[in-house]
Each structure stands twice: as C-alpha cells, then as structure tokens.
Amino acid sequence: MDRTTRQAAVPTPLGRRRFEEVLRDGITARGLALSRVREHLIARGQQIGVSTLSYWQNGERQPTTRSLPVIEALEQVLELSPGTLTSLVPTEADREPRRGKLAGITSYxxxxxxxxxxxxxxxxxxxxxxxxxxxxxxxxxxxxxxxxxxxxxxxxxxxxxxxxxxxxxxxxxxxxxxxxxxxxxxxxxxxxxxxxxxxxxxxxxxxxxxxxxxxxxxxxxxxxxxxxxxxxxxxxxxxxxxxxxxxxxxxxxxxxxxxxxxxxxxxxxxxxxxxxxxxxxxxxxxxxxxxxxxxxxxxxxxx
Structure with missing residues (x-):
C-alpha cells in the first residue's frame, strides 16, 4: 500500500471526524501493533506508554495540547500529512470531561x-x-x-x-x-x-x-x-x-x-x-x- 492510498484511507474533514477515529484508522492502515508504534516514537525522542496510545485510539482519554510533540511524531510514524492529527486535538475549552467510570457507580x-x-x-x-x-x-x-x-x-x-x-x-x-x-x-x-x-x-x-x-x-x-x-x-x-x-x-x-x-x-x-x-x-x-x-x-x- 503506497503513501497516497494510506492518506486516502484517513480523510480529515474538520468537525466531522474525531481524533480517536482518525488515529485508529491510521494505525490500522499502517498495520502496526501499538508496541511497534511506541518503538517508532521513542526512536524520534518521544516517550509514551502503550496504555496511553490505547486510551487515545479508543477515545477513553483525550490528548492535551502538551502532547502535540508526540502527536506530530505520530503523524510521521503513520505517514500522515502534517496536521492530520494535531488539528484534531481538542483545546482546553473543547475537551470533554472524563465520565464513564463515575457513571458506573452513581446516578448523579x-x-x-x-x-x-x-x-x-x-x-x-x-x-x-x-x-x-x-x-x-x-x-x-x-x-x-x-x-x-x-x-x-x-x-x-x-x-x-x-x-x-x-x-x-x-x-x-x-x-x-x-x-x-x-x-x-x-x-x-x-x-x-x-x-x-x-x-x-x-x-x-x-x-x-x-x-x-x-x-x-x-x-x-x-x-x-x-x-x-x-x-x-x-x-x-x-x-x-x-x-x-x-x-x-x-x-x-x-x-x-x-x-x-x-x-x-x-x-x-x-x-x-x-x-x-x-x-x-x-x-x-x-x-x-x-x-x-x-x-x-x-x-x-x-x-
């Protein structure tokens, strides 16, 4: 699969696709396990855990603007155009609260x-x-x-x-x-x-x-x-x-x-x-x- 085909598999119309969706499709298109993605990131000087990558691609956690250097390196690893992922990182005002766990133990x-x-x-x-x-x-x-x-x-x-x-x-x-x-x-x-x-x-x-x-x-x-x-x-x-x-x-x-x-x-x-x-x-x-x-x-x- 060439670079053009991989990019076509991960369109990034702003406002219509979420960060985790684009990331998940990019990882699938590259055919890399999360452990291999992590190794490529470390080689580029970016330390991140496999668990964090998993949280990101599943939408269980949202990256912060402090993670932009990691995400820029991630675009390189996944052979995505610059900005494909970084443009989808929520701002502090846009990020959603992390619910789910609290919802599992109380009605309020x-x-x-x-x-x-x-x-x-x-x-x-x-x-x-x-x-x-x-x-x-x-x-x-x-x-x-x-x-x-x-x-x-x-x-x-x-x-x-x-x-x-x-x-x-x-x-x-x-x-x-x-x-x-x-x-x-x-x-x-x-x-x-x-x-x-x-x-x-x-x-x-x-x-x-x-x-x-x-x-x-x-x-x-x-x-x-x-x-x-x-x-x-x-x-x-x-x-x-x-x-x-x-x-x-x-x-x-x-x-x-x-x-x-x-x-x-x-x-x-x-x-x-x-x-x-x-x-x-x-x-x-x-x-x-x-x-x-x-x-x-x-x-x-x-x-």
Whole structure:
C-alpha cells in the first residue's frame, strides 16, 4: 500500500471526524501493533506508554495540547500529512470531561459532568489514587463538621490540578460547605448544585506533576449546616490504591452501633455489611483496598 492510498484511507474533514477515529484508522492502515508504534516514537525522542496510545485510539482519554510533540511524531510514524492529527486535538475549552467510570457507580454522574463542563476543567482521570486517608469529625448535633483529607496520587499524564467532588446532606445549604487547602494545593474554580447538595472543585497543585511522578496534598472540607448524618462513604472510580477513613464522634453523640458497607453503585443495595467495633469510646475506622470500582463506607445508628 503506497503513501497516497494510506492518506486516502484517513480523510480529515474538520468537525466531522474525531481524533480517536482518525488515529485508529491510521494505525490500522499502517498495520502496526501499538508496541511497534511506541518503538517508532521513542526512536524520534518521544516517550509514551502503550496504555496511553490505547486510551487515545479508543477515545477513553483525550490528548492535551502538551502532547502535540508526540502527536506530530505520530503523524510521521503513520505517514500522515502534517496536521492530520494535531488539528484534531481538542483545546482546553473543547475537551470533554472524563465520565464513564463515575457513571458506573452513581446516578448523579451527569450532574458532575455538567459542573465540570461549566468549570472548563480537563484534569479528571489524569492522576491515579495511591492512598487517601480521611479524618472525619461528627459533632454534638450528629452532623459532619470537618473532613481532613490526606491524599497521594500518581500522574498518568502531566497534570497540575485535581477535580474533587463532595456531597452534603440533601436539603443543606451548599454555600455553607467550605473547602480549605492545607498543603500541596490551593483552591481553584468551584461549582455548587443545590438540588443534589454537590460541590465540585479544582485543587490546583503547587507544581506541575509530570507523568509517573507522585504528589501529596491535603485539604479540609468544613460543613456548617448542622444537618444530622448517618453514613460516610467513598467512591472508588477504579481498583488499586488504599483508602482509610477514621470517624471521631462527639462524646455527647455516640452511636449505639456502627457498620461498614460495600456497594457496586451508590444507589444499589449493600453487597456486603458487617459490624465495626468502636475504639477508645468514640472512634471507628475502615480500611479499603478496592480491586474494582464501587462504594465503601460506614453507617451508624443512635438510640
């Protein structure tokens, strides 16, 4: 197959074909395995993983403008005209939020997507969770007062921010949910959604975290609503990493029993539930090492 035929197999009318479609057709036309494509890119001085190439061609992730040198080299490897792929790389404003994983575990994924779209953020999915340690305080009114989060992530692409979500109790005043940076980050754009009590926010890292590097950051969520709560949970978008949560109850608002629960989706019945002992009179904890996406959490009851 000559060069002209290969190019004809990959037309690039702007606005009608997506990056992943053109890339997929180009790879097929060249007859190269992704591992061979990667070798050709390395020979041109561009480092990229086979997994990233796979994500790109399947549309599971979108390349950023920071990837343009790699994509220019990719055009050479696939013997495409200059601009065939680079012209299809979405701008920061055009890129779509990375949904799918969130949609698999909660019904309000579309709301989160819309809030992220309003912010124009494109950082979802660029950093994998290695560990998350949460310290949660339940106050005298039986409401969540503060949540201190200590998180470690590893970047799959260069990234300088992380999008987080928090849901208060339904009916609460979302303007009373405050996000405070502690270390390794500062607060960027924030969006609220009153009907679902959702807050979606950007945490801006204090540096650019390059691919394969790790980053440690801490932040606090403060809730002044004083709305009683009876459970705390964490959504795991993928397997891997470790999650630890420790709940501390006010001495005048101790539960009579606490149980851990695990669900496939937030709205599903419990897949597993069992009692959890209360230590030192007012503390409980849960350690989760998720192997698949899902929900893990603690629930409690009062007299």
């Amino acid at each position: 994924a579309d709301t989160v997507d819309e809030l992220i779209r309003e912010m124009g953020s494109t950082s979802m999915g660029l950093a994998a969770n290695l560990s998350t340690i949460e310290g949660v305080s339940i106050g005298r009114e039986r409401s969540l007062e503060t949540k201190h989060v200590h998180q470690v992530v590893r970047a799959s692409e260069d990234v300088d921010r992380q999008v987080i979500t928090y849901q208060g109790e339904l009916g609460c005043d979302v303007t009373l949910l405050a996000l405070l940076p502690v270390s390794g980050c500062r607060i960027g754009r924030v969006r609220h959604h009153e009907p679902t009590a959702l807050v979606v926010a950007e945490l801006l890292f204090d540096r650019t975290v390059h691919r394969h590097e790790s980053h440690v950051f801490q932040y606090v969520i403060k809730d002044d609503n004083k709305v009683p709560t009876h459970e705390h949970y964490r959504m795991h978008l993928e397997g891997g990493g470790i999650h630890v949560v420790e709940l501390t109850f006010h001495p005048e608002a101790l539960p009579v029993r606490v149980e851990e629960f695990h669900r496939r989706r937030l709205e599903d019945p419990d897949a597993r539930r069992r009692p959890v002992p209360i230590y030192h009179g007012n503390r409980v904890h849960l350690v989760t090492e998720p192997s698949t996406p899902g929900i893990s959490g603690l629930s409690w009851e009062y007299d």
